[in-house]
Amino acid sequence: MQELHAHLNGSISEETMRKLLSRRNGPTADTKMMFDKGQTATLEDCFNMFKLIHQVTVDTESVYMVACDVIREFAADNVKYLELRSTPREVVATGMTKEKYIEAILQAMKDCEKENLDIIVKLILAIDRRNGVKVAMETVNLAAKYRESSAGRVVGIDLSGDPKVGDGCDFIPAFQAAKAKGLKLALHLAEVPAVEETKEILQIVPDRIGHGTCLHTEAGGSQDLVDLVTHHQIPIELCLTSNVIGQTVPHFDNHQFKFWYAKNHPCVICTDDKGVFNTTLSNEYSIASRTFSLDERTLYQLSLQSIQYIFADDSVKADLKSRWKTWEAERFPITT
Numbered sequence: 001m002q003e004l005h006a007h008l009n010g011s012i013s014e015e016t017m018r019k020l021l022s023r024r025n026g027p028t029a030d031t032k033m034m035f036d037k038g039q040t041a042t043l044e045d046c047f048n049m050f051k052l053i054h055q056v057t058v059d060t061e062s063v064y065m066v067a068c069d070v071i072r073e074f075a076a077d078n079v080k081y082l083e084l085r086s087t088p089r090e091v092v093a094t095g096m097t098k099e100k101y102i103e104a105i106l107q108a109m110k111d112c113e114k115e116n117l118d119i120i121v122k123l124i125l126a127i128d129r130r131n132g133v134k135v136a137m138e139t140v141n142l143a144a145k146y147r148e149s150s151a152g153r154v155v156g157i158d159l160s161g162d163p164k165v166g167d168g169c170d171f172i173p174a175f176q177a178a179k180a181k182g183l184k185l186a187l188h189l190a191e192v193p194a195v196e197e198t199k200e201i202l203q204i205v206p207d208r209i210g211h212g213t214c215l216h217t218e219a220g221g222s223q224d225l226v227d228l229v230t231h232h233q234i235p236i237e238l239c240l241t242s243n244v245i246g247q248t249v250p251h252f253d254n255h256q257f258k259f260w261y262a263k264n265h266p267c268v269i270c271t272d273d274k275g276v277f278n279t280t281l282s283n284e285y286s287i288a289s290r291t292f293s294l295d296e297r298t299l300y301q302l303s304l305q306s307i308q309y310i311f312a313d314d315s316v317k318a319d320l321k322s323r324w325k326t327w328e329a330e331r332f333p334i335t336t
């Protein structure tokens, strides 16, 4: 499998969280940092959870530890290619600058490469829409700088944060600058109904869309949005548990996966925040399988197709594809 939509601070497992809570003052050891299975909440609850989590990842040591653990956990879940995304954060009290934050993640990526984990990891820097345009432009510049100095480990830019805050159109110049610098764009779009904003942002044709929950008319979107996304064949990163717990989708059966999959549109199954939503990528594939009656071969095809939408270069795509094909030949031998 490949995981293309995973926020670092939302991906912290219970075990890592325990280690973090024992390290410093702040939220106490029994503070809940994840939702229970089957629990529902609101997007606001999710963002409050992130605020708490950010209180325990305030120094480079914790960011490094979190990144190492998250990479190892995805590898243990059989993820062969991972694009992590994270919002560079400065914490004056601990001396963590945005540069040091990014470097801690890059160091974790490099050190994990030495562990022979059988996983390729790339990094996407996130623009939090709550932090405004100036910070967004800074993030783009940081991404360009570290793309150069990290041997291509930094691959793109994300737009995330509370979708109800601010106007995403304000960030269009930052997205254009990112594109001009050769960075890829994976943008959270239409996580809640926002037809005008989404239409305008779609004009720049992002490389991938996060969630796209409210693109289609039944979910508060519009036919124009569907036509644009279809016309440009923009892959959509779909996170089932996240959307159901956050209640932007009432039940798994109403998930937009159904709409886009039925159109044969590029769909990628992802976790979003495996820690906060208490899930794994395998679990998300199982939910998709149970909810939409997809057999193993169909899940395999979905995973194989996702390789086309990764942000790494063509040689990585070709290598992954050949590994998938080898596995296919073993798992589904042609019998005559």
Ligand SMILES: CNc1ncnc2c1ncn2[C@@H]1O[C@H](COP(=O)(O)O)[C@@H](O)[C@H]1O
Pocket: 007, 008, 009, 010, 046, 050, 085, 086, 087, 088, 126, 128, 160, 161, 162, 163, 188, 191, 242, 246, 272, 273
């Ligand atoms: C639930 N749906 C979502 N919608 C929008 N943004 C989300 C998100 N889930 C996570 N994030 C974004 O990721 C940050 C945490 O990871 P990092 O500190 O960047 O590693 C959150 O603060 C939010 O900006």
Ligand SMILES: [Zn+2]
Pocket: 005, 007, 160, 188, 210, 272
């Ligand atoms: Zn997300």
